[in-house]
Amino acid sequence: SQTIHQWPATLVQPVGSPLSLECTVEGTSNPNLYWYRQAAGRGLQLLFYSVGIGQISSEVPQNLSASRPQDRQFILSSKKLLLSDSGFYLCAWGRVNYGYTFGSGTRLTVV
């Protein structure tokens, strides 16, 4: 069966510090991978998605970036965090016309 791992679960970072969130998928190959952000009490904002190694589509041109160095690994990064980057970050995998499976999420607080 397929599983998705996301870490860390919580993170408190100072403004201006770098960020690296990692997500890995097991039990499937060539998945579509997604990064979402959810502000408190709000909806799901798509940040990036990838349909293959090295292929990244950006939905939100901010100080965030994503990379997919391996088939089942998806990384979200920032060189300098802003207060507005705080939120609940969710990684997901899926296929066309099938539902997404979300990771357990990372709750990021920028202070």
Add this chain to the structure above:
Amino acid sequence: GENVEQHPSTLSVQEGDSAVIKCTYSDSASNYFPWYKQELGKRPQLIIDIRSNVGEKKDQRIAVTLNKTAKHFSLHITETQPEDSAVYFCAGDSGGYQKVTFGTGTKLQVIP
């Protein structure tokens, strides 16, 4: 691109009553419409989905209907229970793009 609107934003029902959440979409090429349930502090989880070649789909107390002509789809929950309390998101695929667009969510509260 696809635009998905969801109503209502909040919904309170008495335990045992039915709840209906409605969504509309803009992209006539959309073919796949999933629904997710997100409990407080947890990840969204897929609860039911429907494809454009089907008008209705049921899974126990949950059903989804799709009207492609009108470009709207709805989630129906019957005999609601307190554990149905959560935020529900609808979504629609974006034609040839390998992603879905989510609605803004409906917070459902089931009152015991």
